[in-house]
Amino acid sequence: MADRHGAHFLAAILAALLLSFAGFAAPLAAQQNGARPASSASPAEDGQWTMPSKDYASTRYSGLNQVDRANVGRLKLAFTFDTHNRKGHEAAPLVVGNMMYLTTPYPNHIWALDLAKGGRPVWVFRPHPQPASQGVACCDVVNRGAVYSNGRLFFTTLDGMVYAIDARSGRQIWGTKLGDISRGETITMSPLVAEGKVLVGNSGGEMGVRGWLVALDAGSGRIAWKAFSTGPDKDVLIGPRFKPWYASDRGTDLGVHTWPPEQWKIGGGTVWGWISYDPKLKMIYYGTGNPGPWNPQQRPGDNKWTTGVFARDIATGEARWFYQSSPHDLFDHDDINEQVLLDMPVNGRMTPVLVRPGRNGYMYVIDRRTGQVYSADAFGFINSMDGVDLATGRLRMVKDKEPKEGRVTRNICPTASGVKDWNPSAFSPRTGLLYVPHENLCMDEGVFEANYISGTPYVGAEVKMYAGPGGHRGVFTAWDPVRRKAVWEFNENLPLWSGALATGGDLVFYGTMDGWFKALDAVTGKQLWARKLDSGIISQPVTYRGPDGRQYVAVVTGVGGWMGAIVSAQLDPRDPTAALGAVNAMKDLPGLTQPGGKLYVFTLPR
Amino acid sequence: MSSPFRARAVGMRLFPGEGRGPAVRPVPLGPGLRRGTTLLALLLALPACDREQRDMAGQPKAETKSFVTSGDPRSAEYENNAFHIAQGQKWYGWFNCSGCHFHGGGGMGPPLMDEQWIYGGRMEDIVASILYGRPNGMPDWHDKITEQQAWELAAYVKSLSAQPRQDALSARADEMSNSEPQTLQGRKKVVPENMAPPGSEDR
Numbered sequence: 040m041a042d043r044h045g046a047h048f049l050a051a052i053l054a055a056l057l058l059s060f061a062g063f064a065a066p067l068a069a070q071q072n073g074a075r076p077a078s079s080a081s082p083a084e085d086g087q088w089t090m091p092s093k094d095y096a097s098t099r100y101s102g103l104n105q106v107d108r109a110n111v112g113r114l115k116l117a118f119t120f121d122t123h124n125r126k127g128h129e130a131a132p133l134v135v136g137n138m139m140y141l142t143t144p145y146p147n148h149i150w151a152l153d154l155a156k157g158g159r160p161v162w163v164f165r166p167h168p169q170p171a172s173q174g175v176a177c178c179d180v181v182n183r184g185a186v187y188s189n190g191r192l193f194f195t196t197l198d199g200m201v202y203a204i205d206a207r208s209g210r211q212i213w214g215t216k217l218g219d220i221s222r223g224e225t226i227t228m229s230p231l232v233a234e235g236k237v238l239v240g241n242s243g244g245e246m247g248v249r250g251w252l253v254a255l256d257a258g259s260g261r262i263a264w265k266a267f268s269t270g271p272d273k274d275v276l277i278g279p280r281f282k283p284w285y286a287s288d289r290g291t292d293l294g295v296h297t298w299p300p301e302q303w304k305i306g307g308g309t310v311w312g313w314i315s316y317d318p319k320l321k322m323i324y325y326g327t328g329n330p331g332p333w334n335p336q337q338r339p340g341d342n343k344w345t346t347g348v349f350a351r352d353i354a355t356g357e358a359r360w361f362y363q364s365s366p367h368d369l370f371d372h373d374d375i376n377e378q379v380l381l382d383m384p385v386n387g388r389m390t391p392v393l394v395r396p397g398r399n400g401y402m403y404v405i406d407r408r409t410g411q412v413y414s415a416d417a418f419g420f421i422n423s424m425d426g427v428d429l430a431t432g433r434l435r436m437v438k439d440k441e442p443k444e445g446r447v448t449r450n451i452c453p454t455a456s457g458v459k460d461w462n463p464s465a466f467s468p469r470t471g472l473l474y475v476p477h478e479n480l481c482m483d484e485g486v487f488e489a490n491y492i493s494g495t496p497y498v499g500a501e502v503k504m505y506a507g508p509g510g511h512r513g514v515f516t517a518w519d520p521v522r523r524k525a526v527w528e529f530n531e532n533l534p535l536w537s538g539a540l541a542t543g544g545d546l547v548f549y550g551t552m553d554g555w556f557k558a559l560d561a562v563t564g565k566q567l568w569a570r571k572l573d574s575g576i577i578s579q580p581v582t583y584r585g586p587d588g589r590q591y592v593a594v595v596t597g598v599g600g601w602m603g604a605i606v607s608a609q610l611d612p613r614d615p616t617a618a619l620g621a622v623n624a625m626k627d628l629p630g631l632t633q634p635g636g637k638l639y640v641f642t643l644p645r
Numbered sequence: 646m647s648s649p650f651r652a653r654a655v656g657m658r659l660f661p662g663e664g665r666g667p668a669v670r671p672v673p674l675g676p677g678l679r680r681g682t683t684l685l686a687l688l689l690a691l692p693a694c695d696r697e698q699r700d701m702a703g704q705p706k707a708e709t710k711s712f713v714t715s716g717d718p719r720s721a722e723y724e725n726n727a728f729h730i731a732q733g734q735k736w737y738g739w740f741n742c743s744g745c746h747f748h749g750g751g752g753m754g755p756p757l758m759d760e761q762w763i764y765g766g767r768m769e770d771i772v773a774s775i776l777y778g779r780p781n782g783m784p785d786w787h788d789k790i791t792e793q794q795a796w797e798l799a800a801y802v803k804s805l806s807a808q809p810r811q812d813a814l815s816a817r818a819d820e821m822s823n824s825e826p827q828t829l830q831g832r833k834k835v836v837p838e839n840m841a842p843p844g845s846e847d848r
Contacts, residue, residue, distance in 0.1 A: 170780050170782070171780065171781070171784075172782070173781050173782040174753065174754065174784065175753070176753065177752075178753075487738075489744075490741060492789065494784055495741040495745070495784065496741050496744020497741070498744050604752065608751060608755070609755075609756070609761075610750050610752065611749060611750040611751060611756040611758050611759050612750070613749070613750060614748045614749045614750025614751075614756070614758060616747045616748050616750065617748070617749075617750025617756070618747070618750070618751070619747075619752060622752075
């Protein structure tokens with residue numbers, strides 16, 4: 040009896056040890072849902088952060104785990120760097136070797152900081168973009184960051200330039216002009232660099248711009264291919280290899296025929312968000328922006344190829360498939376959000392998918408080989424749409440909520456800025472969850488006929504936004520893409536306009552618009568650490584291994600962007616329609632924070 | 646429509662087609678009362694009449710070739726004039742000014758209802774900003790609109806910051822849904838920047 044009892048006791052201890060060990064080293068068993076990043080698009084952890092999305096799969100996950108749930112409470116400030124720029128800072132800092140590269144909004148400077156010397160600046164690149172570009176940037180003069188590849192930094196400026204600069208010296212290697220501000224074209228996005236190509240698209244969906252994505256040769260800066268989002272098939276690079284899953288996307292020159300005559304020439308579909316790349320399939324994935332103008336009555340038809348996701352061959356730009364999330368978009372629901380490339384069980388079989396938290400509020404799981412939508416589930420409050428018909432792929436609209444000329448449509452949820460705007464989510468392979476920073480806002484909208492005048496706004500809508508049900512304006516949601524439901528939610532007073540970061544220490548980081556930088560438990564959603572910074576956060580936090588081998592967490596403040604323009608551009612809160620209605624939802628922000636771009640880097644005390 | 650001002654204004658309108666609502670007839674009153682009221686209305690109307698004054702000579706005005714200069718006589722003609730402000734309000738929507746500046750709160754462009762005038766807040770400054778543009782994003786309009794439209798726009802823009810006379814402002818809000826007509830808004834009087842002593846800003 041005594042022996043048997045002892046054996047049981049030993050087994051229990053062993054089991055407990057094994058369990059606790061598993062908790063540290065292996066994925067968390069309780070949460071395991073079988074989802075993992077596409078392996079070819081998510082290389083092993085190297086402690087760096089060379090592109091805003093971290094990897095081609097766009098996980099924004101770092102395997103570094105020195106900072107974990109047990110010690111994150113002791114996180115302390117290591118150093119800061121002031122950009123002396125008071126506009127909205129949306130860019131992710133990059134870390135390559137011992138260097139950090141920081142991109143600012145207009146006038147689009149890049150700072151190189153030496154991490155081995157406490158963040159001392161080594162060089163700064165000042166491209167002097169045209170000042171007039173500020174007048175055609177719809178939503179603050181933001182930039183979403185540079186990309187590092189092969190000794191070079193690639194980045195865009197507001198006036199439509201793309202630059203390649205030598206990462207060591209800060210000297211320009213080439214500069215290529217792509218956008219034309221006299222037509223309202225700007226560039227705000229961060230390029231994607233893969234297979235020797237630099238991919239860049241335009242902004243200006245509120246200015247009657249015709250959207251495009253361009254591939255530049257990374258060596259020379261010359262245009263390799265250009266794919267428009269509207270117009271005839273030859274402009275859209277639609278050819279025999281284009282095999283969309285749904286019948287509504289098949290036909291000749293739909294980019295012309297789904298518009299009133301000539302309207303496609305000023306029809307939007309700009310490309311200003313995120314691109315993912317699958318090196319195995321050699322396909323890129325990106326979304327197109329809203330059709331113009333916002334007033335839907337001026338553009339009857341499905342308005343292809345706006346507000347949808349394209350899969351293209353990276354070498355030639357040929358379209359492979361397309362899925363239109365919002366045919367004949369009613370609400371400015373740009374489809375430019377990130378696509379996270381995962382391999383995960385769908386109907387019991389491991390499937391290569393892309394998961395995209397859409398602006399319209401549906402979490403899409405799409406087969407990245409074919410464009411078939413497996414599921415589309417609401418991850419926030421929606422009353423203007425009624426789900427997606429998976430047989431036809433079509434979004435079902437709620438008739439009462441359709442904006443029409445001559446009336447004001449009240450209480451449309453979500454807003455034009457969507458359940459989630461540009462700010463990217465993060466995926467942790469340890470929990471199998473997608474961490475989505477987003478909004479909870481509704482709006483009133485009145486539409487009227489817009490006049491097209493080149494280089495001026497082409498919108499035809501008046502909007503007034505306010506908090507959605509519950510009164511909180513932001514939510515941080517941990518979403519299980521396999522079980523298709525939220526695992527936990529963390530409500531925020533202000534809309535979330537910062538990206539998310541997930542780490543191997545089972546932490547998720549994000550910032551709020553009033554300047555709180557937070558770490559939550561990736562498993563439970565419990566807030567474990569927070570630090571109030573001088574300005575609101577709308578950028579993308581990153582983590583890296585410093586030259587001393589320690590893990591650092593970096594974030595840039597600088598409130599602004601569409602939601603924060605009331606502070607960065609000192610808009611007047613007495614006009615509820617200001618900044619396309621965002622000001623009405625953000626009247627209190629000037630009392631909660633102030634403008635100011637500054638890098639903050641945190642680490643554990645020695 | 647009990648105010649004699651309101652009734653008088655409607656009666657004085659020259660082009661009903663450009664009106665801002667159904668025509669309103671004066672309310673019939675008793676004979677004794679009527680005589681007194683008419684006199685009173687006339688007395689009251691005398692000083693207020695200039696808000697509707699326009700040059701109706703019938704000849705189109707020549708457009709000037711040179712830049713708008715300080716002390717342009719047109720400032721007095723357009724500012725505080727109900728017709729020109731109302732016309733300016735219409736152009737403001739038609740020419741997409743509201744796409745950048747919205748209804749004074751700003752967005753892509755700076756706010757127009759506050760007390761800050763980046764390039765000056767006099768009529769001449771505003772007209773110059775509209776016609777010739779400004780380097781940080783304000784486009785130039787001299788080849789897209791007439792000078793008269795620019796002056797009318799300036800008159801409306803200036804009215805957004807509540808500097809003109811309240812009785813010259815439009816009772817109709819152009820925005821569809823979101824804010825009240827200017828005459829119903831409780832706005833504080835703002836002293837033009839170039840007239841205010843330093844440090845006198847009240848916010």
